[in-house]
Each structure stands twice: as structure tokens, then as C-alpha cells.
Amino acid sequence: MLEIIDETENGVAICRFRGRLDGSTSTQADEHLIALAGKEVGDLVLDFSELEYMSSAGLRVLLMAAKRAKKGKVRLMLAGPQEGVKQVLEISGFASILEIHPTREKALQAMAS
């Protein structure tokens, strides 16, 4: 089960991921992020603080989003990954290709700077 909640804070688009991002929910997440990119929301923070679990199917979604962001010249940041999700990001080397902040506040500060 995965729930994605769209919010904005200080004018920055935020997607709050809640639940599990795996092979059973990755298509839903991918479609959600593609739709957002289509609306040209600009810079985007993915708030992972309520994401309990992620597998490589989730990394595929993140990689696609990062490639779209780069092409569209917008910034994409991850915020607040829990320990298990963080380990998956680190082992895969994604921690070095994505901008990851410990909290949403820190991500928003980085966006503003």
C-alpha cells in the first residue's frame, strides 16, 4: 500500500510518500510523478519520512524522476528517509546522485538558498 499526498510549502511542491514503495506500488508512484512533471510544478521535494520500505522497483521510479528533473532543469530533493530506505539508497549509490536531506525543513532551506 502506498499513499502519495501532494502539498506545497513556501511555494515548493512536496510529495509525501506514505507506506511501501515496491514492485506492487511502483507504477502508481511513477504515474503520479509523471503527471506532476506534466503540470510543470517546478522544484520538487519527495518527503520520505513516512515511507516504511523501498526496493529496487522504487529506485527505478526515483531514477526516472531524477532524469526528468535534470532535463527540465528543476531541482529534485529527497527528505527524511528512514533507516531501511536510507540503506537501500546508500548501497545502490543513489545517495550520491540524488540530493538527500535529513528532514523536509532542511530540504526547503536548501531549495531557498
Add this chain to the structure above:
Amino acid sequence: MKFFLQNDSGELQRLAAELKDFGEQEKLPPKVVQQVNVALDELVTNVMLYGYDDPSAGVIEVELSRDGENITAVLSDDGRPFDPFQAKIPDVTLPIEDRSVGGLGVYFVRKLMDEYSYAYENGRNIVRLTKRVDGDS
């Protein structure tokens, strides 16, 4: 404990629920449960995607046990013979433009588990994983 998963990605949620039960029963650290979950998730997903010509065929058997500090998971399926550990190790240092996710799942298994092996016996793929509860990775 033993359970069976149908060839349907929705079954990943049941895999997670079964592992949670196993973890509670054996009083395992949540981190270990999650690592075993990722490893099994990746292997099960591969079997679902590539193991069968008929995308809904097959039943995957999972058996979990604990012997002292060792958690053992045995995964078996009757899909086409495939040794996941023959897959080439992905380059995790490439820049975004050149990255792909192919091979990362099995890479997680190698990194998160303490031991892993593959056998093809009596028409079944059998993957055996061991995770030490007191490990620090």
C-alpha cells in the same frame, strides 16, 4: 514457517506481512526483518517478471527458519532455470544519465545477506539465504 506466493506483484504485500509475523514471533530487530524483506522481494520480483512465459503462472514457495543467530530463507519456484547470482554486478558510481536499475535487486541480496546460494533440483530453482541476527551491516 512456510508460505506460498502467487505470481502477482500484489503478493509482495503478503510477503511483507508474513515476514513481519516471523520477525515478531522470533523477536528479530526490525532492521534485520527489513533487510530479509528487501532480499526476498527482489528475488520474488525477478521470478515473477522473468521466470514464466505465462505472466500469471507458477507458485513461489518461501520457507523461513531460525537456528540460533542465523535466519535462513529458502525460496523455490518451478519457473525456467535461472541462477540470479550469475548476473553481472552493476556499476553504482555512474552519473544519473548513465544509470540504470538493472541488476540492483540481486546486488542488494549480495550486500544485505551473509550467505547466498543457488541450486536447480528436481525441476526447481532453489535460492538459500542466510542472515546473521547479530551482524552489523
